[in-house]
Amino acid sequence: MGASFKDLVVWQRAVQLCSEIYRLTASFPGSEQFGLTYQMRRASVSIASNIAEGYGRSTRGEYRQFLGNARGSNCESQTQLIIANSLGFGAKSAHELTEKLSADVSRMLIH
Template sequence: MDLSEAVYKLTVDFPNSELFGLTNQLRRASVSTASNIAEGYGKCTRGEYVQFLGHARGSNFEVQTQLMLPKRLKFGSDQHRQNAERLSDEVSRMLVAIMTKLRK
């Protein structure tokens, strides 16, 4: 949820022309990351949980990729972008750790 909040704070300053482009894509991918973690946790089996954590990891990779473009185009504040990047990296590490533990 912290990642999604950081992405929303970053994208609020994007140009209006990006509302249905990069703004929407970044927001959806960050929310999808958190939603897949929650949905997987609510599943009945460990295998399903791991599967949804994999979906969350994929969505988080989308976020990481999409965060490169605002940096290049100088959209949003550097502070908000760096915070979102840091949180995305942290989410990535946590997902790998949880998936590794669950697979044992």
């Protein structure tokens, strides 16, 4: 492993995903501020945060546990992206980018 969790490509991609989800949800209706917008932002922050927290743990088992948490939060984000898209919230291009980033993170967390 690198010297820091910041060296992990999966963490970097998760931060990028989170940033894009913040941009995407900024265009959602105000009525969703405490609904889907909040949920999507919280889940996306959790992905990168769990990767970083796991990296900082003492054992490989703890690290794996937090990577599992990150996978779960990523699945949560993917579900919320599908719901937002089906409701017509956000631009198609923004959805495509966030879905691609989420798929990339998913592949990296599995391998």
